[in-house]
Amino acid sequence: MTQRFQDVRKDLSVMKPNWMGDAVFKEMKEHWESPQFKLKSEQNKKNRDANAGASAHTDGCILHRVIWKRLKKTTGKDPSFSEFYFRTHRKEKDKSWVNEKAEAAYNKFEKNKEELLASQSASVDGETNSVSELSQLGEMDIWVLSVGGKKKGKVAGLGSVDEYD
Structure with missing residues (x-):
């Protein structure tokens, strides 16, 4: 109509x-x-x-929490945020990103994750007892930081995060 x-x-x-x-x-x-x-x-x-492409993902009107549950049922464990984001923001046919914004968010997440791993290995190799703030974060926290935090209770690329617990 x-x-x-x-x-x-x-x-x-x-x-x-x-x-x-x-x-x-x-x-x-x-x-x-x-x-x-x-x-x-x-x-x-x-x-x-x-907001061009702000909410673009590959699953149409299917709620992210439903996709999360389906992935969990298929694999028998909670998907990593990388797996979930790949599933919802890359085209199945050619594995290309739905848009540049989705790719940039993922690349920033991976960069932040690599920095975390580097800081953790530097602490171990250098026998430093101080743990950086970033190394205390989990994958979810790194993602939230990478995309600019929660906005109106939602995290870009993940929808309503509270519903995944």
Whole structure:
């Protein structure tokens, strides 16, 4: 239905569609031509453009917690965050990333993880007893840091993290 309204709205000079009554078309046309609607429409367009690819993943409307549970059932253990992110943000056919933002987030995560491993091995090799703050973090914490933390209770690439426990 949404697509039908978009098609009608694209060219209001065309005759009304046969599936819409005269009174409804007149009211909708007035609404679509109003300054308030145009302002809101323009703002929504800017918002969509600003967040291009922000929520792109390969599983459509399937909740991340459902995907998490399926992976856990398949493997018999909780998936690592790398496995989960690969599953939800890489195309199955050619294994390419869904967008540059997804790839950049993963690369930053891997870089932070490598830095953690390097700092841990430096502590062991140098017999230093001080443990860096980063080395105390788990994979989940590294991911959260890599993508900028929680926003509105969700972590980029993972959805509502609390639901995975």
